[in-house]
Amino acid sequence: MSKTDRPSSHGVNTRLAHSGHDPKSFFGFVNPPVVHASTVLFPDAATMVSRDQKYTYGTHGTPTTDALNTAIDELEGSEGTVAVPSGLAAVTLPFMAALSAGDHLLVVDSVYSPTRNFCAGMLARFGIETTYYDPAIGAGIDSLMRPNTKLVHTEAPGSNTFEMQDIPAIAEVAHAHGALVSIDNTWATPLYFKPLDHGVDISIHAATKYPAGHSDILIGTVSANKTAWPAIKRTFSMLGICAGPDDAYMTLRGLRTMGIRLARHQESALTIARALETMPGVARVLHPALESFPGHALWKRDFCGSSGIFSIVLDVADPARQQRKAHAFLDALEIFGLGYSWGGYESLAVHANLSDRTIALPPKEGPVIRLQIGLEDVEDLMVDIERGLAAARSA
Ligand SMILES: *Cc1c(COP(=O)(O)O)cnc(C)c1O
Secondary structure (H helix, E strand, C coil), X not given: CCCCCCCCCCCHHHHHHHCCCCHHHHCCCCCCCCCCCCECCCCCHHHHHHCCCCCCEHHHCCHHHHHHHHHHHHHHCCCEEEEECCHHHHHHHHHHHHCCCCCEEEEECCCCHHHHHHHHHHHHHHCCEEEEECCCCHHHHHHHCCCCEEEEEEECCCCCCCCCCCHHHXXXXXXXCCCEEEEECCCCHHHHCCHHHHCCCEEXXXXXXXXXXXXCCCCEEEXXXXXXXXXXXXXXXXXXXXXXXXXXXXXXXXXXXXXXXXXXXXXXXXXXXHHHCCCCCEEEEECCCCCCCCCHHHHHHHCCCCCCEEEEEECCCCHHHHHHHHHHHHHHCCCCEECCCCCCCCCEXXXXXXXXXXXXXXXXXXXXXXXXCCCCCHHHHHHHHHHHHHXXXXX
C-alpha cells in the first residue's frame, strides 16, 4: 500500500504495523530487504543521463531508507523525510539548509546542549548569528525577529527541564516575518505531537531514542512540509549524510512496536512522577503531564500523550552540597543505569548539567536528576528511586 491509498482513519498502531513497506513489492516478504549499496547499475547510457531511474546511487536512497522515510512521512504528515546518521545530524541539517552567511537564527534556551555547541562552534564561523529566547516567549518572539531572521528553532518540551512552548503562536509570528520554524520533536515522537499540524515547517527526531528503542542504534530523521522540503532534500544530497542500511532497517523494525512501548513508558513514568511529587527529599517534579507543571496547559492543548523521560529536583538548597547529594542518589541506584541518551527499554538516570543556560536558568531548589523510565516493573523502579532518595538524605 502506498501512503496515498492507506486510510488515515486507521488507528496509530495499525499504521505503525503496516506503514512503509508493501510486502507485495518484494515477493511477499513481510519486511523490506536491507539494501547495502553504493553503486546502482543502469541498463544503458541514455538512462544514465536521463535521470528517470528511481535509484541511482546509495547516498541518494535505497528501498530500505525509502521504507523508513515513508513510514515517518505517514506519521508526521510530511512531504518528505530523510534519514541521517544521528539525532545531532538531524538537528544540524535544517540549519545548513535554511541559513546563509549574514543570517540570524533564534534558538530556545532550553535546547539540547550539542545544538548550542553547533551554533557557537560552526554556524558562528560561517557568519550566522544565534540569539537564545525564553521557552515561555510565545507570540512575544515578535520582538526578537530581525529582517535577516531566517529560522526559529524550537524544542518542546525542552531538554532536561521540560519547558513547554506555544508552538502555534511562535510559528505564526515567524511566518509573518518570512522565517521557517523547526522543532526537535524527539520527546513526543510523532505519536504524541504532530508539529506540521501546528505550523512547524521541519520536524526532526533523534530516532536513536523511541523509534529505534533499544539503545543500540544512532539515527536521526528530518521531515519537512512542502515549503521546506526542496531545501532539506538538496542539502541532504550535498552533505552526503545518509543513514546506514542496517540502522534504517532496525529503526523501521522499532517503529512496529513503538506505539505499545510508548504507552507503557508513558504510564510508568506518570505513575512514578506522581508518586515522587509527595516524596521527602524531592522539591519538584518536572513533567509536562503533571497538573502542577507550569507548561501543563500548553501540553494539554497541543499534545496527545507524554513519554518516559522527566526530571526531579532534589531538595538541596545549599549549592555546596548539591553535587554530593546528587551523586549519592545516583550511586545508590541498582536498576537504573547511569548513562546518556534515552528511549531504550531500560531505565537510566543522570545529573543534568544546565550550566550553559542563559535565560531558562536551573531551578534554585537543588540539583536536577533526569530519569528515563524504561519498561521494567514500576514497583521495582520505585524501590530503586526510594533507595536513591534515602542515600541522598543521609549523604
Ligand atoms: C539525544 C538527542 C539528540 C541527539 O541524538 P543522537 O542520536 O544521540 O545524536 C537530539 N535532540 C534531543 C532532544 C535528544 O534528546
